[in-house]
Amino acid sequence: MMNWLRKNMRYIFLITIIGFFAGMFVGFGSYFFSGKSTNAVATVNGTTIPLRKYSLLYNRIMEDLRDKNTDITEEIVNKTRQEVVDDLIREEVFYGETKKYGIVVTNNEVAANIAQIPAFQQQGRFDQRAYFQVLAYRLKMTPMEFEESQKRQIAIAKMRNIIASGVKITEPELQLEYMRQHAGNMKAFQKDRDKFEQELLQEKSLAYMNDWYKSINASLKIKVYTENFK
Numbered sequence: 001m002m003n004w005l006r007k008n009m010r011y012i013f014l015i016t017i018i019g020f021f022a023g024m025f026v027g028f029g030s031y032f033f034s035g036k037s038t039n040a041v042a043t044v045n046g047t048t049i050p051l052r053k054y055s056l057l058y059n060r061i062m063e064d065l066r067d068k069n070t071d072i073t074e075e076i077v078n079k080t081r082q083e084v085v086d087d088l089i090r091e092e093v094f095y096g097e098t099k100k101y102g103i104v105v106t107n108n109e110v111a112a113n114i115a116q117i118p119a120f121q122q123q124g125r126f127d128q129r130a131y132f133q134v135l136a137y138r139l140k141m142t143p144m145e146f147e148e149s150q151k152r153q154i155a156i157a158k159m160r161n162i163i164a165s166g167v168k169i170t171e172p173e174l175q176l177e178y179m180r181q182h183a184g185n186m187k188a189f190q191k192d193r194d195k196f197e198q199e200l201l202q203e204k205s206l207a208y209m210n211d212w213y214k215s216i217n218a219s220l221k222i223k224v225y226t227e228n229f230k
Contacts, residue, residue: 041085042224044092056140058084089222091152097216098155101162105154110147113154163212164205169197 041054061080065072115126122130135141141149178189178196189196 040225042089042092042222044089045096045221047092047096049088049092054084054088057088060139085224089224091156093216093220094156094159095152098159101159103155103158103162105151105158109154110150113150114147160209163209167201167205167208169201169204174200 039051040048041051042049058081061084062072062077065076065080070076114120114131119134120126120131132143135143135146139146174193174197175186175189177200178192179186182188
């Protein structure tokens with residue numbers, strides 16, 4: 001079992017990280033920093049982010065760094081701590097927004113998503129024993145905790161798809177942007193068209209979502225308990 005865990009560790013690690021919103025969205029305006037709370041690392045609009053959730057994610061990232069033989073300096077420790085807090089805050093903000101959109105995730109959707117994760121499979125099929133062992137020995141999470149985290153990620157993905165679905169690229173816009181980026185040379189346009197359209201759509205979607213992200217920033221009330229992640 002431990003050999004199998006080591007073999008699948010990279011994937012196990014990736015499926016439990018918060019989604020790397022930091023690389024896709026602008027940051028929040030500011031946090032209100034406070035002292036120490038007995039069981040929270042932060043609150044977002046009154047909703048508590050448990051200290052346990054922070055500790056699990058932080059420890060998992062540090063384990064991954066050690067397994068990659070990373071030289072863990074004080075700078076890396078401090079940077080990782082802050083990034084974990086930021087990621088958890090982003091997740092809570094986005095999950096709160098999914099409720100405003102009326103987004104629902106069923107138990108069947110969660111089950112189907114989990115069944116497709118290779119780390120929980122044996123011979124290409126979901127294996128309940130492997131699932132429970134990975135949660136207990138590697139992720140150190142209960143099934144309820146992990147399934148709740150998956151529910152949140154599915155809901156957030158749905159919301160992002162809804163927001164991005166409003167982004168379109170017209171043919172004139174596509175040609176003008178291609179012309180601009182290629183100094184007016186349209187010789188390879190038809191050959192490059194599909195790839196260029198996807199790249200432009202991704203760029204435009206990111207800008208659109210950044211604007212949406214900024215629009216919710218002003219209404220956020222975020223408190224971070226700094227003593228709890230030192």
